[in-house]
Amino acid sequence: MEVPTAQAGAQTGVFPAVRHRRLRRSEGIRRLVREAVPRPSQLVLPMFAVEGVGVRQPVDALPGVARLSPDLLVEEARTAYEAGIGGVLLFGVTDQKDAVASSAHAEDGVVQQAVRALRVAVPDLVVITDVCLCAYTDHGHCGLLDDDGDVANDPSLEVLARTAVSHADAGADVVAPSDMMDGRVAAIRQALDDAGHEGVAIMSYSAKYASAFYGPFREAAGSAPGHGDRRGYQMDPPNAREAVREVREDVAEGADMVMVKPAATYLDVIRDVRAATDLPLAAYHVSGEYAMIHAAAERGWLDARRAMMETLTAIVRAGADIVITYAAVDAARWIEEER
Ligand code: PB1
Numbered sequence: 001m002e003v004p005t006a007q008a009g010a011q012t013g014v015f016p017a018v019r020h021r022r023l024r025r026s027e028g029i030r031r032l033v034r035e036a037v038p039r040p041s042q043l044v045l046p047m048f049a050v051e052g053v054g055v056r057q058p059v060d061a062l063p064g065v066a067r068l069s070p071d072l073l074v075e076e077a078r079t080a081y082e083a084g085i086g087g088v089l090l091f092g093v094t095d096q097k098d099a100v101a102s103s104a105h106a107e108d109g110v111v112q113q114a115v116r117a118l119r120v121a122v123p124d125l126v127v128i129t130d131v132c133l134c135a136y137t138d139h140g141h142c143g144l145l146d147d148d149g150d151v152a153n154d155p156s157l158e159v160l161a162r163t164a165v166s167h168a169d170a171g172a173d174v175v176a177p178s179d180m181m182d183g184r185v186a187a188i189r190q191a192l193d194d195a196g197h198e199g200v201a202i203m204s205y206s207a208k209y210a211s212a213f214y215g216p217f218r219e220a221a222g223s224a225p226g227h228g229d230r231r232g233y234q235m236d237p238p239n240a241r242e243a244v245r246e247v248r249e250d251v252a253e254g255a256d257m258v259m260v261k262p263a264a265t266y267l268d269v270i271r272d273v274r275a276a277t278d279l280p281l282a283a284y285h286v287s288g289e290y291a292m293i294h295a296a297a298e299r300g301w302l303d304a305r306r307a308m309m310e311t312l313t314a315i316v317r318a319g320a321d322i323v324i325t326y327a328a329v330d331a332a333r334w335i336e337e338e339r
Pocket of ligand 1: 134224
């Protein structure tokens with residue numbers, strides 16, 4: 001049989017020898033060459049824990065999301081676990097607020113109660129807890145205030161560390177400091193180790209921006225700052241190089257995982273951070289990035305499923321190993337349907 005050779009005179013590497021559409025001809029071929037496909041096991045579901053029994057308070061600005069008492073939270077977490085997601089990230093919602101965030105590290109705090117309930121009800125679920133003071137302070141900032149009303153960095157570290165230890169005491173697998181105080185990773189690592197929690201990991205919100213996309217979360221958690229804003233500690237959106245500096249600092253202080261937040265509007269930062277560290281890189285698809293897709297879909301402008309999956313795929317394509325998203329359970333199911 002004569003071995004076909006390139007058409008006489010035809011150039012190789014360009015049309016018509018190369019036809020890119022050959023690899024788009026069928027779903028089978030497209031699936032074979034698909035590059036970045038989110039996996040259910042890399043998705044983390046944020047959850048809001050409140051006091052009480054039988055409490056379910058849907059959050060208007062976050063379709064499908066509710067504040068849940070421990071009994072109902074474990075049911076929803078079990079469903080998420082059975083859908084194959086990688087873990088849950090717990091946020092406390094409470095009326096117990098004071099100037100020094102006492103309820104943040106209370107042994108019977110809302111997050112501590114939820115962690116203990118999950119440890120019993122869904123023992124193999126990875127439980128991550130958000131470590132911050134904004135939900136527990138009467139001023140709504142992520143740290144303690146000094147006499148001038150500014151967020152006092154170093155005095156906040158001790159309270160953040162105590163909060164992380166109280167989560168670990170309750171059984172958290174991972175603590176995730178979202179406060180953006182300088183030095184908090186080292187302080188938390190030292191406190192966890194001193195308390196015998198060498199095995200509890202730290203997922204640091206290393207590059208967390210003062211974003212306009214947190215509004216729905218603040219409605220859910222009742223955590224908006226009472227005065228001013230968070231630009232004195234969260235990062236300025238125009239800065240990408242600064243994110244690499246923040247990540248390198250947290251790695252040096254002992255972070256086990258780092259994070260970029262928000263995600264869909266910071267894909268370049270995710271890519272830069274990916275290149276800067278081999279540690280597991282999480283990206284947080286925040287409340288506003290999630291809610292705006294649902295809002296557009298409710299007006300008939302977008303297909304929510306396709307838009308959500310395209311967004312999560314972009315975050316993974318940019319280099320994220322872990323995606324924190326309110327769509328985690330939906331996405332896990334959609335991924336399984338499309339396998
Ligand atoms: O989904 C979201 O918008 C997350 C919001 C995020 C939670 N870690 C913070 C946003 C804020 O600044 O209010 C909460 C700060 N600890």
